[in-house]
Amino acid sequence: MKKNLLFIMMMFVGFSLSAQIYINDFDAYADGDYLAVVDADNWTTWTDDPGSAEDATISTAYASSAPNAVLVTGTTDAVFPCGDLTSGAYTISFDYLVAGGQAGYFNLQHVFASEWAVEAFLHADGTTRIIAGGNEISDVTYTQDVWFNVQVDINMNEDEATLYFGDDEIMTWQWSLKTDGTAGTNQLGCVNMYAGIDDGSGDNPEYYFDNFVFEEMVDAIYYEDFDGFNNGDYLAVVDPDNWTTWTDDPGSAEDALIVDAQAETAPNSVLVTGLTDAVFPFGDLTSGAYVIAFDYYGEPGKAGYFNLQHIFASEWAIEAYFHADGTTRIIAGGNEVSDVTYTPGTWMAMQFDVDLDNDEAIFYIDETEIMTWQWSLKTDGTAGANQLGCADMYAGIDEGSGDEPQYYFDNFGFFSVSQGLLPPTIEVDITEIDIMMEEATGTETFNIANVGQQDLSYFVYPTYPVSSKLSPVNYVETSNVKLNTTQAMEAPNYTPGEANTTKDAQMHYDGDNTSAIGWTSPGAYKVAAMFPPSEVEEFIGMELTSVDVFINDQPGETQIMIWGRGSTTAPGPGELLATKTFTATIESWNTVELDEAIALDGNPIWIGYSFFQPNEAFVPGTDDGPANPNGDWLSGGPGWSHLSDNPDLNYNWNIRGNLTGNAMLTFIDIPIDMGMIAGESDEDVDVDFDVTYLLNGVYTAQVVIAANDQEANYSTIDVTVDVILSVNDLEAKDAVMLYPNPANDMVFLKANSSINQVRVNNYLGQLVNVQQFNDAEAQINISDLEAGIYFVVVTTDNAEHTIKVVKK
Structure with a gap:
C-alpha cells in the first residue's frame, strides 16, 4: 500500500504553495512532436539537444489517458531535471507500458550524469532487475502491453526512498546511497527516461510513459470521514486525541x-448546532506549509460559521459566516469578502492552504479561490502570530442576522505539504551549580543549546526559597465569550474616580482612574496584570496580602484571582493560586484582603479579577494609558488577549498588588538574561554571585530558563552557595557580619568601619531595641525577645545595612 497521500490532492485544487508542481498528460501536443521541443521548460536530453534522435516523441500508438503518451525507443535519452533539491519530500510518478516483446528502462539520479540513485530494467520476458542502495531485486515480474503506475517517494529530510509498481512496494532504501551502496549525495537531481537494456539481455527497447507527475509529497497528519463512529457519538469523546471543545469539556453540549x-461520504458526518464549539488543535505550528480541507453542508434555512486561529481562543486568522439566505461574509487579513454566494442543502469543498514559511494563505470553496492574505495578520488586519493554532467548528451566527446555526462537515483532513523546520528544542548542560564562595563575588557559566532548527528565544532569572503553603486552586472555566477588538468600548461621559491611597509597596502599571470598559454582550470576563521577573525582582521575599481594583458599574459575582507563571508559547497565566470573592463598591477603589498571603519568590505572577458584566455596564476601571504590554490582559473564556488590541483602548487596568514585609537579600545576577539562539547552535550564559552582605552559611536558589520550547517551557538549575568568607575579607569592603544566626541570646557584629547605631525591628517593622556604639564591633542581647524573625539595622560611618536574623 502506498504510504503517501499524493492523490488525495485530486480532491483539492492543487496546493499552490508547494515548492514545485509538474503534471502532464501530454494530450495537448501533436503526434510526432519532440518532447523537449514542445515542453522545453521541463524536459531536455542527455546532451541538451532537443529535437535530435535523443529526444522522446509524442505518440498516439498507446495512451494511459487518450490520446497521447511519450515513446522511448532507439536512442531516446530524455531527461527531466528535478532542480537538485536537497531537502523536503517529493513524489515522482508516471504510468508505464512496455510494448510486447520489447524492453524498458529508467533511472533516477542524485547528480545528473554522475551519480545514480536507482535503476530499473524491465526485460522483454516480463522479468525485472532493480538496483538501489547496494541492493538488487530480480523477483518482480510485470505484464507487457499493460499500463501500470510507477511511483518513487523520496524524503530527503529522512534520507529514505520507496519504489512502487502499482500499489506494491518494491523496495525501500537509504536515498543518498549510490546504486552500488557507497555513500552518495542526498539530492534529487533528475529522472532519465532512456532507451536502455540490461547487459547481455539482447532485448530491444520500446516503452511508453504517460501522466507524469512531480509533486511535493502531501503527508496526512489527520484524515477522518467519521464513518467508523456511531450515530449519536460525541466527536471529542470518540476521537479525543484530535478533537476537543472550547472549554475542554468532551461529551458536553459544546461537543x-x-x-x-x-453525509458527503455515507453514512456519517458531524453536526454543528445549538452550543456546539468543536476545536481541532494543529499543534501551534510555526513552520512548513499545510492544507486544511473538509466538506461542508449548510442546512436549508439555517446558518453556519467556522474559523481558523493563530492562537487558540486569543487570535483569529479567518472567520467564515454562511448566512441562511445563501450569502456569506468572510473576514481575513483586515479584508472582508461578502459577494460569495452558496446553495444551502448541497455539499461544498472547503480548503485552506497555509504556508507559514512564506506567511501566506489561500481559501477556496469548490476549487474557486475566495481570498489570499498574509496569514499572520489578525482578522482586523493588525499584526499577529505566524502560527497555525486550531480550527474551530462553532455554532455561531453573524451579528444582527437573526439566523439559527446548523451545518454538517465531513471528510476533515489536515495535510503537510512542506515539512516544517524542527521546532526550537532546549538543552541545558547542567542541572545544578554548587559553589563555595571564599571571595565576595564569583561567576559560574552554563550552556544553552538549541537542538531544533527554528530559533530558540530564552529568558533567564533567579528564584529563591520562600515560605508559602499555597496549593493550586481548582477552577472550572465557565466563560464562553469569543472576544474580538470591536466588542470592547469605553464608557461614555465618564467622570474619573478618586486617586488611590498610596501604599508603601505596590506592583502596578496603571495611573489614576480615568475611564471604564464594557463589552457589547453581557457575560463573564477576566482582566489582569502580569508581573514578570524583572518587576518582581525588587520585592522577592515580600508577601502579596491584598489587591486594589477600581470598579465603575455594579458587576455580578466578582473575584480577585492570583495566578502563577503561564506558558511561554501561549498567552495567559498558569495555575490559579488564590481567589477571593468580594462585593464591589462602585465608582471607587476596592481593597480586597487575601485569605492567605502569597510570598514572592522571583517567578512571574498574575494579579486580576473575574466579574459578570450585566448588559450596558462598564465595570473595570482603567487609566488613560499608554498600555504596558503586561498591564491590559483580558479574557472572555480560556484564551487571553490585550485590551490595546483595539488601538482606541490603549489603557492599563486599575489593578494594584499590595505587598508587606521586607525584601530578602538576593545574591544572583544574570548580566545578559535573554537572547535568541539559532537552530542547531548554542551559547554560554554567565551567572554572577555577590555574597557581600551574606553571613557565612549555605544558601539555595534556582536559576530558571524560560524558553519557547513547547515541550519544555521552563528548565531549572538548582543552586547551592556555601559562603565561607573570613572576617578579614571584610577589610576590603563596607560590610557587616552578624553571627551566630540563628541565635538564642547574643548576636555579634563586626564591620570594617565604625558601627554607630544598631536597631532591632520585629517582622511587622516595629522597633524593639536600639543601642548606640562607636566601635567596629558590637553585641546585642536578644534573649528577652520572642522566637521569630527580626531585622537588625546597622548604621556605620559609611552606610546602613539590614540583616535578617532568626531568634530561636
Missing part, C-alpha cells in the same frame, strides 16, 4: 455529534 442525517 459535536456524529450523525447519519447527512
